[in-house]
Amino acid sequence: MSLIEDPITELPNFLAEGDARPPMRLLSCIIRPEKLEAVTEVLNSLELIGGMTVTDVRGCGRQKGYVELHRGGELPIRLLPKLRLDLVVSEEDVEAVFRAIERSAKTGQVGDGKIFVADVLNAVRIRTGEQGIGVL
Numbered sequence: 001m002s003l004i005e006d007p008i009t010e011l012p013n014f015l016a017e018g019d020a021r022p023p024m025r026l027l028s029c030i031i032r033p034e035k036l037e038a039v040t041e042v043l044n045s046l047e048l049i050g051g052m053t054v055t056d057v058r059g060c061g062r063q064k065g066y067v068e069l070h071r072g073g074e075l076p077i078r079l080l081p082k083l084r085l086d087l088v089v090s091e092e093d094v095e096a097v098f099r100a101i102e103r104s105a106k107t108g109q110v111g112d113g114k115i116f117v118a119d120v121l122n123a124v125r126i127r128t129g130e131q132g133i134g135v136l
Contacts, residue, residue: 023028023133024120025094029085030059030113031105036083042104048093053086062110082113089119089135 031039036054043049058079067074089097098115104114125135 022119022121023091024088024123024136025091026116026118026120027085027087027094027097027101028087028116028118029087029101029105030057030082030115031085031101031112032107032111033081033083035105035107036085038104039101042085043087043097046096048097049089050088052085055084055086057082061114075091080111081118088123088136090136104119 007030029039033056040052043052059080059082067076085101087097094117098117101115123132123133123135124131
């Protein structure tokens with residue numbers, strides 16, 4: 001029977017007995033494209049992450065975009081190019097990784113980005129089926 005025919009009706013409890021929070025955190029960071037090299041250098045020097053996903057994204061916030069002249073007319077550009085970094089780290093490393101990204105991505109100008117932190121209930125290495133913090 002396929003997963004489509006037999007949907008999961010309830011999630012298994014990935015937390016150990018008595019654990020208040022999961023042992024892993026997802027840091028989802030929106031940064032300026034020109035800061036990627038600085039951020040990756042700092043993260044590599046920490047040796048706390050096993051990998052990350054980098055995605056080209058567009059968005060707007062307080063920066064509001066800009067106006068470009070195109071063929072004599074004004075063209076408002078509202079969605080600015082940014083990068084999204086997704087990293088899953090252990091609970092004990094989240095503070096160090098968070099601060100490292102915050103320091104290395106900062107220019108002090110509007111549009112530097114944001115860092116979001118969320119709990120990760122589980123992770124699975126697809127190749128082996130290994131689960132939990134060991135896959136990091």
